[in-house]
Amino acid sequence: DVKVTQSSRYLVKRTGEKVFLECVQDMDHENMFWYRQDPGLGLRLIYFSYDVKMKEKGDIPEGYSVSREKKERFSLILESASTNQTSMYLCASSSLHSGAEQYFGPGTRLTVT
Amino acid sequence: DAKTTQPNSMESNEEEPVHLPCNHSTISGTDYIHWYRQLPSQGPEYVIHGLTSNVNNRMASLAIAEDRKSSTLILHRATLRDAAVYYCILDFGNEKLTFGTGTRLTIIP
Numbered sequence: 001d002v003k004v005t006q007s008s009r010y011l012v013k014r015t016g017e018k019v020f021l022e023c024v025q026d027m028d029h030e031n032m033f034w035y036r037q038d039p040g041l042g043l044r045l046i047y048f049s050y051d052v053k054m055k056e057k058g059d060i061p062e063g064y065s066v067s068r069e070k071k072e073r074f075s076l077i078l079e080s081a082s083t084n085q086t087s088m089y090l091c092a093s094s095s096l097h098s099g100a101e102q103y104f105g106p107g108t109r110l111t112v113t
Numbered sequence: 114d115a116k117t118t119q120p121n122s123m124e125s126n127e128e129e130p131v132h133l134p135c136n137h138s139t140i141s142g143t144d145y146i147h148w149y150r151q152l153p154s155q156g157p158e159y160v161i162h163g164l165t166s167n168v169n170n171r172m173a174s175l176a177i178a179e180d181r182k183s184s185t186l187i188l189h190r191a192t193l194r195d196a197a198v199y200y201c202i203l204d205f206g207n208e209k210l211t212f213g214t215g216t217r218l219t220i221i222p
Contacts (some may be wrong), residue, residue: 043157101147104158
């Protein structure tokens, strides 16, 4: 059974803290993605990666960075968390071929106070 | 980039077929049409995708108009577990998917 796991289901952090969200996939997928989901806005792509050490900005990269040191792991970093980054964060992975489906993790609900 | 348009919400009776529409009038020739759904408190899950021909799998069927400007996801016999938000998405071949706000499907027992 394919699996995308995220390090936490719920996280509460203070404004200004550095936050790491971890995502691991066990399908040997080349592509990995980070989205955030907010009511009324749907899912929005933050960053994605086609390969180890490669990253591409998505639609809303401001305030975030990412790291992909190993193929199976993709980390999302909030350098200095702010209250407007309170959201549900979803990680996904997919293989390289055209039309490939994305597999999603369960999500991390982050609250910044 | 081509966009999709879906109704905000739909209702259907349990054990009845459900037809979820999607318009994508600016689709280009190589764009795949994907459908995902998101059950409450879960991440989205893949349902089905197609390019030109109608497609069937164990979860649903995808009917694509001949001009490809619209498509319909068909759930043949809705159950309460099919209550979810359904997203129609165009894949431009660069592996990026742009999710809209989808259609919230309510199943009436």
